[in-house]
Amino acid sequence: MTDPKLLVFAGSTRTASLNSKLAIAAADIARQSGASVTVADLADYPAAIYNGDDEDANGIPQSIRDLKKLMQQQDGFIVATPEYNGHIPPLLSNMFSWASRPEGDEKGKVAFDGKKAAIMAASPGGLGGIRVIPRLRDTLAELGVVVVPGFVTVPNAAAALDGDDLDEKLASSIKRLTDRLIAACQ
Numbered sequence: 001m002t003d004p005k006l007l008v009f010a011g012s013t014r015t016a017s018l019n020s021k022l023a024i025a026a027a028d029i030a031r032q033s034g035a036s037v038t039v040a041d042l043a044d045y046p047a048a049i050y051n052g053d054d055e056d057a058n059g060i061p062q063s064i065r066d067l068k069k070l071m072q073q074q075d076g077f078i079v080a081t082p083e084y085n086g087h088i089p090p091l092l093s094n095m096f097s098w099a100s101r102p103e104g105d106e107k108g109k110v111a112f113d114g115k116k117a118a119i120m121a122a123s124p125g126g127l128g129g130i131r132v133i134p135r136l137r138d139t140l141a142e143l144g145v146v147v148v149p150g151f152v153t154v155p156n157a158a159a160a161l162d163g164d165d166l167d168e169k170l171a172s173s174i175k176r177l178t179d180r181l182i183a184a185c186q
């Protein structure tokens with residue numbers, strides 16, 4: 001069995017994003033466990049807010065086509081997302097909307113269907129973004145993604161993700177979840 005291919009991305013493009021830090025930490029851990037890991041920064045795949053008229057006039061943005069191609073090459077995803085008012089942030093929601101559109105002979109959701117995923121959230125708050133977890137799980141399931149059981153949330157993330165070394169307990173939670181994802185991909 002070849003090493004599972006994982007795409008890791010965060011639901012934030014903020015320069016000092018806590019979720020990007022979490023995503024990169026998870027990518028390092030998954031790599032150490034034998035996965036072949038690509039980290040994508042969604043800032044490299046910009047897209048206007050989805051609008052059907054825009055799609056009719058201009059089609060799917062090239063950036064989203066590129067991202068879909070990258071996603072199709074993967075066995076699974078690791079997603080670390082902020083929680084905005086208890087929900088998925090618009091960046092992720094918009095990317096999911098565009099990337100799930102059919103085009104030509106290609107069905108919608110091809111970039112998602114049958115992929116596996118592990119989900120995480122980080123927040124400077126005390127709940128760690130836990131309310132976004134079931135929402136992200138449901139959204140990914142709707143797209144055809146099999147989300148592995150469990151999740152990682154990082155409360156007080158500004159402190160927890162400060163510095164180069166992760167707290168041992170957090171590192172082992174991430175490893176447990178990413179190992180589950182790797183096993184599901186195999």
Ligand SMILES: Cc1cc2nc3c(=O)[nH]c(=O)nc-3n(C[C@H](O)[C@H](O)[C@H](O)COP(=O)(O)O)c2cc1C
Pocket residue numbers: 011012013014016017018019020081082083084085086087122123124125127128129
């Ligand atoms: C519009 C908005 C809504 C937010 N709602 C929540 C929330 O419901 N729960 C939470 O823990 N943090 C919330 N936050 C704070 C974010 O968790 C915080 O900005 C976080 O740093 C964003 O993730 P990032 O660091 O990866 O960019 C909200 C922030 C914004 C801008």
